[in-house]
Amino acid sequence: MPINLEKLIQNNGWFLASFSEVRKYGNFDYSVFKDNLGITIFIKDKCLILFDDNVSEGTKRFTIAHEMGHIVLNHKDNTINQRTRETQASMFAARLLMPMCVLNECKVKSVKEIQNMCAVSFTAASYRYDRLEMLRNRNRFYVDDMENFIYKLYKPFIKKYKKDHHKFYLLEDYYKKIINKYSSLKNS
Numbered sequence: 715m716p717i718n719l720e721k722l723i724q725n726n727g728w729f730l731a732s733f734s735e736v737r738k739y740g741n742f743d744y745s746v747f748k749d750n751l752g753i754t755i756f757i758k759d760k761c762l763i764l765f766d767d768n769v770s771e772g773t774k775r776f777t778i779a780h781e782m783g784h785i786v787l788n789h790k791d792n793t794i795n796q797r798t799r800e801t802q803a804s805m806f807a808a809r810l811l812m813p814m815c816v817l818n819e820c821k822v823k824s825v826k827e828i829q830n831m832c833a834v835s836f837t838a839a840s841y842r843y844d845r846l847e848m849l850r851n852r853n854r855f856y857v858d859d860m861e862n863f864i865y866k867l868y869k870p871f872i873k874k875y876k877k878d879h880h881k882f883y884l885l886e887d888y889y890k891k892i893i894n895k896y897s898s899l900k901n902s
């Protein structure tokens with residue numbers, strides 16, 4: 715943590731470009747940039763994520779992870795309504811950037827700690843912290859296969875984090891495995 719989104723996108727063969735880059739080099743209908751923080755374009759089997767780079771780092775990262783959700787959850791065929799698609803993509807982003815069982819195992823104590831650990835915005839970290847507290851009250855962890863899977867992957871990270879709270883480790887391989895897991899779920 716924090717997760718390296720660029721590398722993950724690269725590993726999956728997707729493409730990433732900021733709105734500024736597209737404005738500079740692209741030939742594109744820029745009007746869609748106005749009301750969106752991010753857009754995913756599907757061209758045949760290629761996926762291109764475009765994101766607003768005129769926002770904070772945390773917001774950028776959430777946007778990119780959200781767009782990755784649209785790709786992984788196969789939203790391009792539009793079989794479910796848009797509101798559901800947006801909710802699913804944001805849930806995917808939150809789970810990818812701030813895995814709940816990891817926050818719990820690391821005994822996270824504040825919004826700020828999530829912000830630092832996961833490189834997300836204060837807003838995103840606040841929502842996640844509220845949910846973490848709620849789950850702690852109900853003791854609702856490891857209720858699905860995905861959580862157990864993520865916990866096993868993150869075990870070394872959790873161990874290191876507990877030892878030294880201020881050192882963070884990039885463990886990109888984990889995320890690749892998580893994406894594969896999500897991809898296999900959507901096909902079952």
Ligand SMILES: [Zn+2]
Binds near residue numbers: 780784799800803
């Ligand atoms: Zn979206």
